[in-house]
Amino acid sequence: MRYFICALFFVVSAAHAQNTTALPEGAASPKATLKDISWMQGHWSGEAFGGITEEIWGPPSGGSMMFSFKLVSDGQVGFYELGHIRELDNTLVYELKHFHGDLKGWEEKDEVQSFKLVKVDGKRVYFEGFTFEKVSNDEINIYAQIGDEDGSAEEVTFNFKKE
Template sequence: MNHYLSLCLLVCIGTHAQNTVVYEEGSIVPKMNLSEIAWMEGHWIGEAFGGITEEIWGPPLGNSMLFSFKLVVDNAVAFYELGHIRQVGETLVFELKHFGSDLKGWEEKEEVQRFKFVKREDNRIYFDGFTFEKISNTEINIYALIEQADEIKEEVKFNYKRQL
C-alpha cells in the first residue's frame, strides 16, 4: 500500500484544532456566496509532506470553483486531488476526490468527500475540517484537519505563494 495513502485528507469528526473547526450535526449552515472566496483563483505553490504542493483554482463559473492539487516528493507525483467549492442554494460546499500518481481513484466511484461550510470570519473561510485564509493577494494558507493511518489527528498548514 502506498504510504501516501495514509496522508489522505480525511476530516476528523469531533476534533478541534487551532485553525480549523468541525461542523456540529444539527447546526444551521450559514449563507455564503461563491464570490466571497473568488480570491482563491490562481496558481499556488507551497511545501508540505516533505515535498512540493501545487494548487490551481479556476474562477467562479457555473456555480463552482474547480481546483486541482498535486504533491510531488523526490521529483515524483505522490498523489492528486480534484475538486471544487460549489454554490448549493444559499451556501457553499467543498468537495474532492483523491487519485494516485497513476490516476486511479482512492475513493469508490460514487464516493465524494464533502465538507460543509461552517462560517466566515475576516480573512478566513471555514469548512468542516478545512480553513482557507487570505494573507495577501500573493499568499494564502489552507489548514486541513487530517487523520493519519494510526488515527492520530492533526492539523496541517499549507502555505502557498501565488505564481505569476
C-alpha cells in the first residue's frame, strides 16, 4: 500500500530528498518553541495520492499543537492521522499515529511515530523526514519522506490552501 506515511517503513533518504533532512548522528535537536510553528494553525486542504487531503491544526495550548489529517479517494476515507507537535526539553517533537478509514490503528496500541526537530530556518521548520513550509498566510507545503515496502523512499509534497 502506497500510504505507509512514516508508519513501519519510514526511511530518510538524503539522496532523494530535496526539502527534507535528518539530524546528524549523535546531534541534539535545537532549542525551539511552538511559536516557531504556530503559523500552521488553521484548516487546510489539498490533493495527494489521487484524492483530497484535509489537515486541521489547533492553536498552541498545553505545550502542544494538535492536528488531524484525512485522505479521501473515490468517495472513501483512505486513512487518518492524529498527532501533535509538542514542546519537550526546550525543543519540539512531531508525533503521530495512523488509522484506517474504520479507525483501526496501524501502529500498536502504545506505539507513536516520533520525529525529532532538525532545525528552524525562516519560514521552514525541519523535522526528521518532514519539512513544514509557510508559503503565505493562505498556503503551506509539507514535504514528507515516504517509504515503500521494498525499502525505497521518495519525497512527496503536500500543498495545502487555507479553508
